[in-house]
Amino acid sequence: MRGDVPVVGREARDESRGTSIPMNENVIDGAAIAARVLDEVRAEVDRLKARGITPGLSVVLVGDDPASAVYVRSKESTSRDVGMAGETIRLGAATTQFELLAIVDRLNASDQVHGILVQMPLPRQIDADLVLRRIRPDKDVDGFHPVNVGKLLIGETDGFVPCTPAGIQYMLEVCGVDTRGAECVVIGRSNIVGKPMAALMMQNGAGADATVTICHSRTRDLSAHTRRADILIVAAGRPQMVTAEMVKPGAVVIDVGMNRIPDSTKKSGSRLVGDVDFERVREVASLITPVPGGVGKMTIAMLMRNTVRAAARAAR
Numbered sequence: 140m141r142g143d144v145p146v147v148g149r150e151a152r153d154e155s156r157g158t159s160i161p162m163n164e165n166v167i168d169g170a171a172i173a174a175r176v177l178d179e180v181r182a183e184v185d186r187l188k189a190r191g192i193t194p195g196l197s198v199v200l201v202g203d204d205p206a207s208a209v210y211v212r213s214k215e216s217t218s219r220d221v222g223m224a225g226e227t228i229r230l231g232a233a234t235t236q237f238e239l240l241a242i243v244d245r246l247n248a249s250d251q252v253h254g255i256l257v258q259m260p261l262p263r264q265i266d267a268d269l270v271l272r273r274i275r276p277d278k279d280v281d282g283f284h285p286v287n288v289g290k291l292l293i294g295e296t297d298g299f300v301p302c303t304p305a306g307i308q309y310m311l312e313v314c315g316v317d318t319r320g321a322e323c324v325v326i327g328r329s330n331i332v333g334k335p336m337a338a339l340m341m342q343n344g345a346g347a348d349a350t351v352t353i354c355h356s357r358t359r360d361l362s363a364h365t366r367r368a369d370i371l372i373v374a375a376g377r378p379q380m381v382t383a384e385m386v387k388p389g390a391v392v393i394d395v396g397m398n399r400i401p402d403s404t405k406k407s408g409s410r411l412v413g414d415v416d417f418e419r420v421r422e423v424a425s426l427i428t429p430v431p432g433g434v435g436k437m438t439i440a441m442l443m444r445n446t447v448r449a450a451a452r453a454a455r
């Protein structure tokens with residue numbers, strides 16, 4: 140970033156496309172940015188269809204975890220909206236590892252299937268790592284296969300980048316955040332968010348070139364790190380743990396957390412909050428993502444983008 144505060148008004152220019160990104164004061168509208176990604180995906184799906192190729196995404200859901208069912212439904216409906224083919228395979232909670240691997244093998248072998256996603260978490264009797272390693276790397280649109288993880292780390296761009304970090308990097312770029320040389324602090328070291336996020340931001344090139352620090356549950360004096368951050372990315376799964384005092388004035392704050400907390404004023408008895416105390420931190424930050432309506436929307440959009448890329452590569 141140039142100095143402490145990025146110059147962003149009510150609208151940020153997306154120079155690569157010559158258009159502007161809608162924003163409510165300093166709140167990044169993840170839904171609007173995701174909608175734009177999906178428009179691009181739809182156009183690419185149409186181009187591929189004109190060549191006789193219909194991109195196909197297969198999602199496998201094992202068991203009856205309610206949150207997973209919600210995520211899967213939304214992946215299913217978005218892929219349909221952008222014109223892709225595909226199916227959701229719903230399996231019982233007692234499915235064996237052998238049965239699941241046989242399904243992955245069938246999807247790996249199918250010409251109609253360009254992207255495969257096995258929804259996590261899996262029931263206890265199934266080794267999730269084994270399943271993730273069984274998916275062909277060129278169909279691994281979640282980007283979790285060790286081949287894709289390795290490609291991300293060494294800076295090879297022909298792999299698949301995990302959808303949440305890819306979506307965050309995209310948001311930063313279209314909002315005009317200058318990442319080069321910026322202090323980027325990531326809270327969380329999971330394989331699906333924290334580690335790939337850090338790997339992306341430390342790469343050489345546009346949208347990256349940051350100086351990255353990863354914090355985690357064993358970090359001493361978390362605030363000392365977060366207060367240095369020009370870009371603070373929080374993926375800890377701890378409701379509203381980042382307070383205004385932990386944020387440097389003018390920082391860009393990206394909240395990945397999705398936590399349900401009790402709220403007796405809601406019909407459901409609960410509400411969704413992020414890992415950041417949004418109302419207080421937005422007064423300090425130059426830019427911030429809300430929950431919901433921020434990172435979550437980008438994650439699904441990037442899954443669609445990865446799938447259409449997989450189809451385009453298969454067609455070459």
Ligand code: NAD
Nearest residue numbers: 303327328329332355356374375376395396397434435438
């Ligand atoms: P995880 O539980 O696998 O990892 C959490 C990480 O946070 C760990 O590495 C841990 O060391 C760190 N951590 C926990 N408490 C901490 C503390 N007090 N101080 C410092 N570090 C701490 O979680 P995950 O899968 O990475 O997900 C993180 C959050 O992001 C969850 O709320 C999850 O629901 C959400 N999520 C959202 C999306 C999306 O699309 N919006 C996608 C993935 C995950």
